[in-house]
Amino acid sequence: MRPQSEIGRARNAPVATDTTEEFVTFAIAGQMFGIPVLKVQDVLSSYQITRIPMAPPEIMGSLNLRGRVVTAIDMRARLGLKPRDKDAHTMSIVADHEGELYSLVVDSVGEVLALSASDFDRNPPTLDPKFRAFSDGIYRLNERLMVVLDVNRLLDYGRAAAAVS
Numbered sequence: 439m440r441p442q443s444e445i446g447r448a449r450n451a452p453v454a455t456d457t458t459e460e461f462v463t464f465a466i467a468g469q470m471f472g473i474p475v476l477k478v479q480d481v482l483s484s485y486q487i488t489r490i491p492m493a494p495p496e497i498m499g500s501l502n503l504r505g506r507v508v509t510a511i512d513m514r515a516r517l518g519l520k521p522r523d524k525d526a527h528t529m530s531i532v533a534d535h536e537g538e539l540y541s542l543v544v545d546s547v548g549e550v551l552a553l554s555a556s557d558f559d560r561n562p563p564t565l566d567p568k569f570r571a572f573s574d575g576i577y578r579l580n581e582r583l584m585v586v587l588d589v590n591r592l593l594d595y596g597r598a599a600a601a602v603s
Contacts, residue, residue: 457555462531463548463584467519469569470584471544472551472577473531477589479539480532481547485510498543508532510541516592518568535593542592551584553577558586 461472462481480503487499487510496515501508510530514522522528522545530541560575569585572592577584 458552459555460550460552461584461586462550464529464531464542464544465546465548466513466517466544467522470548470579470582471587472584473533473542473587473589475550477533478531479534482530482532482541484528485530485541487541487543501541503532503539503541506539508539508541510543511593513542513544517572533589533593535589540593551579553579553584 460475462475462478463470463472465471482503485501485503487501489499490497493499496512498510498512501510512521514520526545528543528545529547530543531547532539532541534540557577558575559578561570561573562576565573565576565585572587574586574588576586
């Protein structure tokens, strides 16, 4: 009789190895963040944003990206952080949420990192509550902490409005 650990596993079948996930990294107010690369449609250096009257403070406006209207979100305002200087350079990460495109306006965009799933940690209790509301967890990278943002929660304005009501 075969041992229990071999039942259901083909002979000489490969054993599952550690998986990796790729993240586009970016910085906001000196904090490193990441979102899964599969959520990213584009990265923009600078773009003309048209203001939308009476929009919530985190909605910077809209932009035209190859014929599509894209809502621009000020990530500092969305995360409850202090505003950036008026003349500060910004970049945008265009992300998809339920078929709509959103431009996440950040301070700077870093690189794409392939990180091991075994290095992923749930949100520690000491993580800033502003980040925890939109975070899936963290990665500890050498001297830095990367907060993984959940794009669906970040852009789910319907759920946020229902929570306030």
